[in-house]
Amino acid sequence: MLNCDSYLIDGRVLALKSVFTGDYQSKIITTHGTYFSKLTPTKLLDQACLHNLSTREGRINAVSTVMKYSKKTPFIIAPNEIGVFPTESPKNPDCVWIFNHRLNVEEVAKGKSVVTFMDGTSIQVKVSKNVILKQKQRLHTLMSISYLMQQEKELYGAKVKRLQ
Template sequence: MLHCDSYLIDTRTLALESVFTGDYKSKIITTHGNYFSKLSPHQLLNKACLYHFSTMKGRIQAATILLNYDKKPPFLIAPNELGVCPTASPQNADCVWLFNHRYTVTEVGKGQSIVTFMEGTSIYVKASRHTILKQQLRLHALLNISSLMGREKKIYIVKKEEMMI
């Protein structure tokens, strides 16, 4: 386990969870190892959004409007590239943030699951299989909307340019 407060929230991030170990507030689970940070998950996610010229609050607001859903909304950190969904209320210490990677969910008890990512990493999550899969579905819907909006934007820009010729 490594300590790091740098920008580790990227396309290799699998999950982000709160920890309460010494000075550390977050555990960042990536495809290349686990890291601890003195920043909270909220601070890390906000920094990642700022890197892509927005704020976490702005990204959540956009997702809430696009999905017409305001309870535990997923949001995109980087459009068409990097998204995340909470497994519980972000104010809940048990909230785990799952990123847009493929994974399977096995329920191991009432409101308790194991999330296993395709590259083999597994994490324990205090949420039901149903809740996790519903959040994953919402995140993928948001990614799909983002992709469609990006494609439409390109189509209309090309049409507008063709009309000017």
């Protein structure tokens, strides 16, 4: 495990969770190792969105408006590349942010699941398998719609009417 104060979230991040160890507030689980940050998960996500010329609040508001997801809203950090969903309310310290990677979920006890990514990395979360699968589906729906909207914009330009 490495110490990391970087605020950049990239396509190799699998999950992000709160920790309360010394000066560290976040654990960043990636395909190339586990890192710790002094920033909270929401601050790391804020910085990642800013790095992609937006704000986390703006991304969440857009999703809430277009998709009508008002709670535990998934959002896209980098269009067609990086998306993320919360397992619980982001205000809950047990919230784990899971990124758009292929994964398997196994419920190990009532309200507890293990998420295993394709590289074999696993993380335990305090929610049911159904919650994870629903949130994963919401994120993938969002990313698909975002991709299609981008394609339509490129194909039709200003002629495309916005969905309401």
